[in-house]
Amino acid sequence: MNAHLDPSDDALIQAVRSGELAAFNLLVERYQRNVYAVALRLLRDRYLAEDITQETFLRAYTSLDDYRGGSFRAWLLRIAHNRALDVLRSMQRRPATSLDLAGSDFRVRWSVEPVPASPVEYAMRDELRRRLEAALAMLPDDQRITVILSDVEGFSYEEIAAITGVSLGTVKSRLSRGRARLRALLAADESSRELLEGLLRQANDGPSERSSGSE
Amino acid sequence: MQFTADGHPSDELLSAYLAEAIDDPAVEAAVSAHLAACAACQEHIAQLRVITALLAELPAPALPRSFALAGEELQRLRPQPWYLRYQPVFRWASAVAAVLLVALLGIDLLAGGPAPAGAPSSTPSAAADRQAAPEAAAATPVAALSAPAEPTVAMKSAGEATPEATPVPASTPAPPAAVTAMAATPETAATAPVTGAPPEAEPATAMPSPIRLASAAAGIVLAIALALGFLLPRLAARRRQLSR
Numbered sequence A: 001m002n003a004h005l006d007p008s009d010d011a012l013i014q015a016v017r018s019g020e021l022a023a024f025n026l027l028v029e030r031y032q033r034n035v036y037a038v039a040l041r042l043l044r045d046r047y048l049a050e051d052i053t054q055e056t057f058l059r060a061y062t063s064l065d066d067y068r069g070g071s072f073r074a075w076l077l078r079i080a081h082n083r084a085l086d087v088l089r090s091m092q093r094r095p096a097t098s099l100d101l102a103g104s105d106f107r108v109r110w111s112v113e114p115v116p117a118s119p120v121e122y123a124m125r126d127e128l129r130r131r132l133e134a135a136l137a138m139l140p141d142d143q144r145i146t147v148i149l150s151d152v153e154g155f156s157y158e159e160i161a162a163i164t165g166v167s168l169g170t171v172k173s174r175l176s177r178g179r180a181r182l183r184a185l186l187a188a189d190e191s192s193r194e195l196l197e198g199l200l201r202q203a204n205d206g207p208s209e210r211s212s213g214s215e
Numbered sequence B: 001m002q003f004t005a006d007g008h009p010s011d012e013l014l015s016a017y018l019a020e021a022i023d024d025p026a027v028e029a030a031v032s033a034h035l036a037a038c039a040a041c042q043e044h045i046a047q048l049r050v051i052t053a054l055l056a057e058l059p060a061p062a063l064p065r066s067f068a069l070a071g072e073e074l075q076r077l078r079p080q081p082w083y084l085r086y087q088p089v090f091r092w093a094s095a096v097a098a099v100l101l102v103a104l105l106g107i108d109l110l111a112g113g114p115a116p117a118g119a120p121s122s123t124p125s126a127a128a129d130r131q132a133a134p135e136a137a138a139a140t141p142v143a144a145l146s147a148p149a150e151p152t153v154a155m156k157s158a159g160e161a162t163p164e165a166t167p168v169p170a171s172t173p174a175p176p177a178a179v180t181a182m183a184a185t186p187e188t189a190a191t192a193p194v195t196g197a198p199p200e201a202e203p204a205t206a207m208p209s210p211i212r213l214a215s216a217a218a219g220i221v222l223a224i225a226l227a228l229g230f231l232l233p234r235l236a237a238r239r240r241q242l243s244r
């Protein structure tokens, strides 16, 4: 409780419960990036993502007494996830048909750009990332959510199971199916497949990429 | 999740292999054996690796704004019990009451209790009272500063003011009645002012002086404010902790 520099989530929650209401905003600052990023990738609309992020923190604040320990981040993301699913279900999703066109209306300001390895490879990765983003939008919701939480946002399988309310086995199988589907989508699109193969060739010619199937 | 008709593992099975998510060790060994011999499936796995790496480096979105809750929203959405909402008021009230109580007791000592009203001629004790008064006054700022932070300090400093003050007149030759009256002052004033009548004579004291009435009132306010501002929130927090 006395660690002023970096109080734990539980210490902050305890402070809110005993009347130090402003402590909640430290939790907001800690997790608003996570919540907004997941909401944005799920909904692909920054105004909806903003609304959902706001609602998530309001709901978390009013129902803070329901939090019973465990990962607070996962508890928070579960609220955001459920709300985002409601919105997704009520939304009429336009089916994207081509990786060139899909996601062209998805314009957001991105904060961090990865450092380019070489100009050519950078351009290839950049283009492939764009197509991957579009392919991601074509996955079924459950697979998409799992891939986003695991591979994009880096949550553990246990956290994803808590967020999405399914078993560990289901998380793993959704993840496997989602990744396989992504690969199939990219392989079915000629320019994407060429980029993918080009990147692999570069990696093989370059310093070292661990050879596949060595386990 | 199995091998396809032409003998290759399915896309999903390869992906599960990469995620180390194959439950059946026999299946995992079969995939492993197949991978060692099949270039096409090695390419598959390599592509899956690139894809997961690319997913991990998808850029994070910039926050459009801060999602911190406004102060009045925090208040409105989580209504506080009344004793917490008015806690600052109670704490300040206890500080003010403590200061007032000490000041009143000081004045009371300076005036020599109820007796000197009829007998102003007792010069030695009056001089001693004048000495004691600054001490009591000196205790006041301390009580004022410490009261909002910690209740016990305020209590103590208010209590200590009297033992400090009483020995001074006791050292000088003073009328015994005045000394006992002064010694009796703090407790009786704080709790029950009516019983605080000095033991010996003086019919004037049947009616308590306004100063004693005021200090009794200050004492009562102090006790209530301490209870509501400090004791009750602490007890409530402990009970909530136990019930959880």
Ligand SMILES: [Zn+2]
Binding pocket: B007, B008, B009, B034, B038, B039, B040, B041, B042
């Ligand atoms: Zn094969």
